[in-house]
Amino acid sequence: MTSADKIYTLQNLQPVLQKWREENQQIVFTNGCFDLLHLGHVDYLEKARALGDKMVVGLNTDASVRRLKGEERPLQDELARARIMASLLFVDAVVLFDEETPYELIKAIQPDILVKGDDYQIANIVGADIVLEKGGEVKTVSLVKGYSTTNIVEKVKKQLNNK
Structure with a gap:
């Protein structure tokens, strides 16, 4: 299985979810933009996955990230972010959502x-x-203190401005 095989639409995720339920697998869900993967993300996702058997990550689309974070974001497009998330061994499925919140996705x-x-x-x-x-x-x-994409972006901007 490649990382691309772990990226789903909501429609093609449903039979996978059904199979996991039939196998009595506990399904964990979390969501985010995950614009630049960093230690804080890895630690968070690993801890979340340890709470159950299968991990589904809801990933904001590019349009959704722009609405939430501003026009300069995301730094990486949704396909790149989805592939990076799906490549993590403790992530079993990635599904994009376009709304500002994952409410409808969680409901589904x-x-x-x-x-x-x-x-x-x-x-x-x-x-x-x-x-x-x-x-x-x-x-x-618990989150690893001091790690956020926004902090990393600000640090890079500051270093570029000091050159």
Whole structure:
């Protein structure tokens, strides 16, 4: 299986989800822009995956990232970001979403476990109501301090301006 084989549309992900459910696999879901993969992302995703058996990552489309982060973002296009995410051994599926939040995607996937970083309160996690209503779990995992794409971008800009 190549990394490209782990990138799905919502439609072609459904039979995979069904198979995992039939095998009693716990499906973990998280989401993000993942514009520049860094240590914070890897640590977060690894911890999230350890909470279940299969990991689905909802990835913001380029248009969605621009709406959330501004016109200079994303730095990498959605295909590149999807392939990079899918190449991680602890990511089982990547699916793009175009909305500002993954609410509709979570509703369609119905994960057993919804995960975000500990910079979120469970009450404020988009889709928590869906997962909790069906008896699933919503969890936060600790983040590696000091790592964010925004911080990396600012550091690079500062270094370029000092030349």
